[in-house]
Amino acid sequence: MDEELISKKDLLELTGISYGQLYRWKRKNLLPEEWFIRKSAFTGQETFFPKGQMLARIDKIKNMKDDLSLDELAEVFSPVPTDLRIDANELIKRNIVSKITTEYAEPFLGPAAVYSFEQVLYLYLLDCCLQSGEMNLDEGKHLLQTLSENYPRFEGKPSDLIFIRKMGMSLFLLVSSGSELYAENSAKVVFRVHMAKKVEELKMRITAI
Structure with missing residues (x-):
C-alpha cells in the first residue's frame, strides 16, 4: 500500500515550521528531493510529502539541531556510509x-x-x-x-x-x-x-x- 501523503500547507501547520525552514532544510539535504511530490489538485499543481517519513524526519531535525549543525545533520541523514x-x-x-x-x-x-x-x-x-x-x-x-x-x-x-x-x-x-x-x-x-x-x-x- 502506498504511504499516506500530506500537503505542504497541512505539513507546515502540523509541524509549526515555516516555508523558509522547509526549503532551507531541503537545500541542505536534510530532506530528500524525492519526498517533494508534485501532484495535480483543484488549485493546480501542489506539493505533497510521504506523511510518516516527513513527520519523523522533521521531529528528528527539531530534536537534534541544537546539538549538531545543519551540515552535520545532513551527514547523519545521508544514506552514504562515512569514512569514520x-x-x-x-x-x-x-x-x-x-x-x-x-x-x-x-x-x-x-x-x-x-x-x-x-x-x-x-x-x-x-x-x-x-x-x-x-x-x-x-x-x-x-x-x-x-x-x-x-x-x-x-x-x-x-x-x-x-x-x-x-x-x-x-x-x-x-x-x-x-x-x-x-x-x-x-x-x-x-x-x-x-x-x-x-x-x-x-x-x-x-x-x-
Whole structure:
C-alpha cells in the first residue's frame, strides 16, 4: 500500500515550521528531493510529502539541531556510509553492537581493534536480526558474506537487504530499493530492510552523546 501523503500547507501547520525552514532544510539535504511530490489538485499543481517519513524526519531535525549543525545533520541523514572508523571496545561499551556479535563475526570480518563504518553496519544489522529472533546464529554468516561481498557495489545508492527462507534453507539478497520481488508460494520473505534506514540509525547511534 502506498504511504499516506500530506500537503505542504497541512505539513507546515502540523509541524509549526515555516516555508523558509522547509526549503532551507531541503537545500541542505536534510530532506530528500524525492519526498517533494508534485501532484495535480483543484488549485493546480501542489506539493505533497510521504506523511510518516516527513513527520519523523522533521521531529528528528527539531530534536537534534541544537546539538549538531545543519551540515552535520545532513551527514547523519545521508544514506552514504562515512569514512569514520570506530573502536571495537567503544561499540560494545555503548551497546551499539553486542560482544557476542563481534566475537561471532570475527572469522568473517577478521579481528579488528578498529572497524570501518561499513563493517560496523554489517555488525549492527547482524545484531538487530539476531535480537529480533528473525534469524538464527548459523544464518548470520550468510548475512555477513552477502553484505561484505555485495554492499560496496551499490556505492551508496539505495538498496534493500532481503531474507528469504524455504523449507529450512535461507537466502539473503541485496537489491536496488524499490525493486519488485516475486517468489514462489512456498518461499517466505522473512524481512526486507532498507539499508539507508539502517545507515541513518547507525549514524545517530554513533553521534549520540
